[in-house]
Amino acid sequence: MGAIALAIAFLGVLLGTIVLQASGAFTNYVLTLPVTLEREIADPRGDMSEASLRRGSYNQLIQRSLQSEFPAASSRADLRELFGLYSGLNAASVMHRVIADPSLVGSTIDVTMPANHEIDLYLKGVTVEESITAGSGTIQAGAISGDITLSSDSPAFANAIARIRQQASSERDALLGRAARLEADAAGAASRDAREAGLAAARRAREEAARFDTVIDPETRITLGPRTASLLIRLNGGVVAVSALTPDGREAEGRVLLPLESAEASASWSEWVIETPAAARRITDQQAVYARALEERGMVERRFNTNLFLNADSREPELAGVMGAFIGSVLTMLVTMLLAVPIGVGTAIYLEEFAPKNRLTGFIEVNINNLAAVPSIVFGLLGLAVFINTFGMPRSAPLVGGFVLALMTLPTVIISSRAALRAVPPSIREAALGIGASRTQAVFQHVLPLAMPGILTGSIIGLAQALGETAPLLMIGMVAFVADAPSLGLSGLTQPSTVMPVQVFLWSGASERAFEMRTAAAILVLLTLMIIFNAAAIILRRRFERRW
Amino acid sequence: MADSAAPAHTAKTVYHSVANTHPVKVAASGVEVFYADKQALHGINLDIQDRSVTAFIGPSGCGKSTFLRCINRMNDTIDTARVAGSIRIDDEEINDRAVDPVLLRARVGMVFQKPNPFPKSIYDNVAYGPRIHGLASGKDELDAIVETSLKKAGLWDEVADRLDQPGNSLSGGQQQRLVIARAIAVNPEVILMDEPCSALDPIATARIEELIDELRENYCLIIVTHSMAQAARVSQMTAFFHLGHLVEYGPTEEIFTNPRDRRTQDYITGRFG
Amino acid sequence: MNSPAQQGHHIVKAFSEELEQLSASVATMGGLAESMISDAIDAIITRDSDLALDVAERDKRIDALQHDVERQIIRLLALRQPLAWDLRVCIAALKISADLERVGDLAKNIARRTRALNEAEPLPLTKSVERMGRLVQRHLHEVLDAYVSGEIAGAVGVWERDDDVDEHYNALFRELLTCMAGDSRLIGPGTHLLFIAKNLERVGDHATNIAELVHYAVTGSELTAERPKGTPLESGAS
Known part of the structure; x- marks a missing residue:
């Protein structure tokens, strides 16, 4: 009896784990874009033959469509991040559609394709921890794009600063604790090599911990980097990534990731904290902003994952x-x-x-x-x-x-x-x-x-x-x-x-x-x-x- | 006592004088059977009358079933079995190479200890034999054979309205009568029965015994039984086998009232041999 | 009759025991019948009315014994279904017990007549009656021995010598007739004596019957009119 119960329990755990693990794979986020099939790009030879259609640069068409959604993205870096939202392999399915129905050339079609797997995981909330809280006080943006300064007559960013400091200090404490443990181990190490290796590791941990000092020190400017959480400010329909904050919480410097509609002072803004540091995740702040923006525009939505059942294997x-x-x-x-x-x-x-x-x-x-x-x-x-x-x-x-x-x-x-x-x-x-x-x-x-x-x-x-x-x-x-x-x-x-x-x-x-x-x-x-x-x-x- | 002087171990068979009321159907002479190196039957000489019931009795392992299985060459199906000697049915040697055992078995039907209907319908059970031997040229003819066979086996009245039901759904006694009907359906000359009632209750046994008695009119029946009383009730002739020898063969009445051989006497009266 | 040494034990022990019990009961009956005949003859010779009364009394016991034997046989037939030897033994026992019961009745009749004879003058012919009585008694004894031992030679002997009894009876009959013709007072006791002789003759017949039954039980065949010495099978044995 006991053995059977145990066996059933193990089976339950096994199945439960697999089902839990697999559940994410049965849905995915798909990106739906209106793609205009421009004749000269889809049909480079201009004779509408299949050979010609096959040579069409459909990825370029998708890129154009996506770019039109975010006209502000113009630098190569921005575009690379933007185009990273999907896999270029999807162009093949557009090509197949066009070859199947050449009359589509010249018209605008809705192209639905799975979002890049990293974006998919981010949107599912699997890889990245983030939180959005409403901000208090009124803030004023210096401009609507580029590197700008956000200022406020009240300590509007105090909350954010407190959170960032708290996270930084807990990480610093963890690193210091680790260093102390490593040093203790090194002291009792058997060989000289082991002791030196332990001490070196402890030293590196202390150096890393020291980087948080500037963030934690209440008197200095707080600089946010790849090892800290990202602070994004959503204001006037745009998003600003904060790179530095004054300790009094009245001023922030940052870069606009999504252009603001106006530079007016506004009291309705929110703090968007991506707690997982940029170095520990595989999507950038910019991509997160694009993904969320597309989601808000209804162009990204969660669907049943038909690819899992209908496609063969793929690198993507x-x-x-x-x-x-x-x-x-x-x-x-x-x-x-x-x-x-x-x-x-x-x-x-x-x-x-x-x-x-x-x-x-x-x-x-x-x-x-x-x-x-x-x-x-x-x-x-x-x-x-x-x-x-x-x-x-x-x-x-x-x-x-x-x-x-x-x-x-x-x-x-x-x-x-x-x-x-x-x-x-x-x-x-x-x-x-x-x-x-x-x-x-x-x-x-x-x-x-x-x-x-x-x-x-x-x-x-x-x-x-x-x-x-x-x-x-x-x-x-x-x-x-x-x-x-x-x-x-x-x-x-x-x-x-x-x-x-x-x-x-x-x-x-x-x-x-x-x-x-x-x-x-x-x-x-x-x-x-x-x-x-x-x-x-x-x-x-x-x-x-x-x-x- | 007087007859106690009958020699205890002899290979010589006691033959009672038999009133020759019926011609001989099966004549065995010098039949010997070996299983691998073990001799199961020693020189059996036996004439079996047509239109009568002959019972084979004897302790387990005495060779009576082995001899029975010689008559339709069922021993051929055992790899290690070897049969010597002559068995003639109507003066035709059945151990001849030219005789197809499959055709022989159509002439010599067999009913086994445990009722073993095929897992098919009652109809198909009876119709199987005629079908494989091509005895019926059409559906009507086959229907007629099935009905006659079931009637002869005394089962028709009980199953006429459910011929399409599985044979295994019948009671043990009905199954055994179904098996007998199946054997009759191929129109055999000899019917062998290997302890046909050992798995049946007294009522079912009585039915089968009555059936055997009726079948005696048309067939040569040979029955192996462990029940002295049954042998006494159904048979006209009885053969007693012991350790592979045919010890005594004669009219049933004499075997059961006045056996000549001490071993027969000991066996049927239930004494230590 | 059912001696284990000769026939071997049944695998079911109780069966052997019951058959032995049956044989013992029949033997007891036989012994009783024989003693009644013997005592009845003694009573005639010694003119002993008490003994005669005693003989008449013993008839009740023999009747009771016969009932007992019948009951045992019915039981054996119903429960054991005897075959061959056992069957013949049972049937023989059934018939022998009936014969013995008749013998008992005849002995009782003789004893009654003895008491009547004792009231009259002694007759000169009692000696002849005694001789006949002893012969009959010996026959009975021999067949009962044969029954108990299974040795059929004794039984066959009795069966063959049945004529002796008849001859004795015929002789006695003639003597009695002569006697009674000579002296009319002797007609009463003479008639009694005649009936006694007739009864003894019938006892002799029963003894012959028993001899036939013993022969049948042992050999399975009947003693035929040609009076053979026995079936070929037992010839080597006896």
């Missing part, structure tokens, strides 16, 4: 999906099933019902049982040596994967089928033989139908095992990055592809943080497939058993 997490791996899995399983089930069931029937009991069949039996215990990677090696090197079959192809997995599944199918055949009461065989049925008639008309549920269950469980197998496929190159889903048909059998568990394996090793949740999502998809397989096994079993 926001474009990566499991479709390629899914099709690969389907094709591989198809090959495995078509090979392993007929051969396995046939072998089982022969060995159990027809084969004479002699040394040869005994030898075969022992070897089948041994094969079931062979580590799966060995089958991968076999596949590599025999199918790819000797027979010259294509690498990374579902065909070879299916062959290898069929070899691996065969013993399982044979053993479970034999068990199912053996479970059929001998009285049925005798009954059939007793009224003059031949051996073949007895087996195929009476024994096999009765053994069918068991055989099906065994086969499906064997296939499910093959579906979840990674190791042998690594050996035959199905671990490759495949950006195009193989076609779902005969030709797909020889195209490079990957399978679901390998996809999980690949994503789990990717560096982008957004792949983390996609890994979990892929695991969920794989688990769902497994459940469907097993449910099919149960349903088939029931169906056949109901026919007595």
Whole structure:
């Protein structure tokens, strides 16, 4: 009882963790832009031929559209940050749309594309901590763009200063504490090298802590940098990034990130503190401002993540999906099933019902049982040596994967089928033989139908095992990055592809943080497939058993 | 006592004088069966009459079922079994290589200890044999065979309205009669029954015994049973097997009132052998 | 009859025990019947009316014993379903007990007539009656021995010598007729004596019956009119 409860608890924790992790991957933020397909850019040769349309610079069109949203962004640095909101790969989908319907050229279309994964994570609130609080007092901007000074006749920024100082002092304290611990450890260190290394680390921690001194000192000007929280002031429809504050809280210097509508004094402003320091995040203040601005304009919204299910793998997490791996899995399983089930069931029937009991069949039996215990990677090696090197079959192809997995599944199918055949009461065989049925008639008309549920269950469980197998496929190159889903048909059998568990394996090793949740999502998809397989096994079993 | 002098171990069979009321259907001579290296039957000589019930009795492992299975060559299905000697049905040697055991089994039906209907409908159970042997040329003919067989097996009245129901849904006794109907359906000449009532209650047993008695009119029946009383009730002739030997063979009445061999006597009266 | 040494024990011990119990009951009956015949003859010779009364009394016991044997046999048939040897033993016991019961009745009848004879003058023919009585008693004794031991030779012997009793009876019958014709006063006691002789002759018949039953129980075959020495099977044994 206790063990079962424990097992269920662990299963619950496991599933819970995966679902929690994966939940973020099922939605994403998409950017919808009105893109004007200017004729000279989309159709550089001017003949509307497909070749010409393919040469069109669609990314440039998207960039123009985005730029028009933020006319103030003109410097190369600003533009780079602006265009970092999405992946240039999305231009391809615009191109496909245009090629599919050349009449679109010249018109303005809405282009919807997933936001860059970092922006997506920021908007989901996963990577960056921030808070917006209403400001008190009236402040006056010196200008509406460029480097400006914000001033106030009251200590309007006192709150912000207090927060920044508090954060800085807590970080400084942490660094000093760490330094003290390192020094203590160094004093007790065994070797000189270790002591010196410890002391050096402590010294670096103290140096770092000293940088916060200027922020904390109440008399000096506070300078905000990449290691401190960012303070943004939202005022008159624009955003100013504060770089320095006077200690009295009446004046702030900063750079306009989003132009102000006017320079009038205003009492309705807010402090927008991005608490995660710029050095610890992968989006800039500017990008955060662009993203929020687009969100406010309704051009960025959260949607169900169709890419995850419809796309093949991609270097860009926001474009990566499991479709390629899914099709690969389907094709591989198809090959495995078509090979392993007929051969396995046939072998089982022969060995159990027809084969004479002699040394040869005994030898075969022992070897089948041994094969079931062979580590799966060995089958991968076999596949590599025999199918790819000797027979010259294509690498990374579902065909070879299916062959290898069929070899691996065969013993399982044979053993479970034999068990199912053996479970059929001998009285049925005798009954059939007793009224003059031949051996073949007895087996195929009476024994096999009765053994069918068991055989099906065994086969499906064997296939499910093959579906979840990674190791042998690594050996035959199905671990490759495949950006195009193989076609779902005969030709797909020889195209490079990957399978679901390998996809999980690949994503789990990717560096982008957004792949983390996609890994979990892929695991969920794989688990769902497994459940469907097993449910099919149960349903088939029931169906056949109901026919007595 | 007087008859206690009957030799305790002899390979010689006691044959009672038999009134030859029916012609001989199955004639066995010198039948020996080996399982691997173990000899299960030693030189069995036995003539079985047509249109009568012959009971094989004897302790477990005495070879009576083995001999029964020789008659329709069911021993062929066991890899290690080897049969020697001659068994003739209507003067035709069945151990001949030219005889197809599959066709033989259509002539020699068999009913087993446990009712073993196929997991199919009642109709299909009975129709299976005629179907594989091509005994019916159409649906109507098949229907007729099924009905006649079920009637002969005394089951028609009980199942006529539910022929499409699974055979396993019947009671044990009905299942056994279904199995008998299935055997009858291929129109056999000999029906072998291997302890057909051992799994049945007395009422069902009585039904089967009555059925056996009726079938005697048309078939040569051979029944293996552990029940002395059943052998006494249903059979006209009884053969007693012991340790692979046929010890005594004669009219049932004589075997059960006045067995000649000490071993027969000990067995049927329940004494230590 | 059912001696374990010869037939072997039943696997169900109680069955053997019940058969033994049955044989013992029949043997007891036999002993009782034999003693009644013996005492009845003694009573004639010694003119002992008390002994005669005692013999008549013992008939009740033999009736009771017969009921007991019948009950045992019904029980055996119902519960044990005896076959072959056991079946023959049961049936033989059933019939033998009926024979013995008849023997008891006949002994009682003899005893009653003895009391009537004792009131009259002694007859000269009692010696012949005694001789016949002893012969019958010996026959009865022999068949009962055969029943208990299973040795059918004794039974066959009795069966073959049944004519001796008949001859004795015929002789006695003629003597009595001569006697009674000579002296009319002897007609009363003579008639009694004649009936006694007739009863003894019937006891002899019962003994022959028992001999046949013992033979049947042991060999399974009937003693035929040709009076064979036995079936081929037992010929080697006896």
